[in-house]
Amino acid sequence: MFYEDFRVGQTADLGQATFSREAILAYGRRFDPRTVVRAADGGAPLAASGLHVAAAGMRRLVEARKALRAAMAARGETLPELGVSPGFKDMRWRRPVHEGDVVSYSMETVSKRETSKPKWGLIGNRFCGVNQRGEEVLEFSSVVLVARRAE
């Protein structure tokens, strides 16, 4: 989608990720050994690192965008150049994500702003993850550069 195609208030469903014991421990061993230590203690149930929950959501976003681009390509439309994100803020891990949980991700467009570069616009998003019981587990706000349609 081009900058012009985004509408404030619109929410896109991005799909789901299942958090297996193996995936939680693999991420933990590489990046957040606290996950592994807690699992070894045996007291609390295994919970995914908060940044793992966010990164799995990024994967869903990339896949959702790929599907949109494939559909555009099939219609013979010009594909927008991919932009990068300068960062995010206000990330909250509302509840732990445990082994076996399934998280559904969505992204709402909350703002649009043109930039000094005619090629790019800035889209503000609220990114959200909800578990299989309908409880919010993840939330953050981000901005991403999105290509504008050539005049």
Next chain:
Amino acid sequence: MTEALTFEDFPVDEIVEYGGVAVSADEIIAFAREFDPQPFHLDHEAAQAATGGLFASGWHTAALLMRMNCDAFLMRGAVIDESGIEDVRWQRPVRPGDRLHVRRSTLASRPRDRHSGEVEFLYEVVNQDGLIAMTQRSLVVFERRREPGGDRAD
């Protein structure tokens, strides 16, 4: 086992540096395949055309920061609550061969009650040229140190 780190161990205005991790092309590509499969994180040629060469997913850099924080102090921290990240800025691409370390500044240190206190950290992920690749601001709630002979019985 060494004593756990408590609220008192993070005085305001303290700046410490730690870590040191080399980032390879293979690791950049492996992370991207799993979490951020965009062409500029996956493929040298596609990245060359778009952005001047392969670079790491920002989520990868954030994960490496967390690992360096765990190794430097979070594993030993008496942490009560760490329920999010205030903000992250990806300021400069992380390229294959880069070597990253962390500069941590304590921006604020606020007692919450007799048993806990909140610390606001600014982390800067710095590359081998001294340039900042990423910044992150986070709040961590630590236990406060027990006074010797104090009244805490738990």
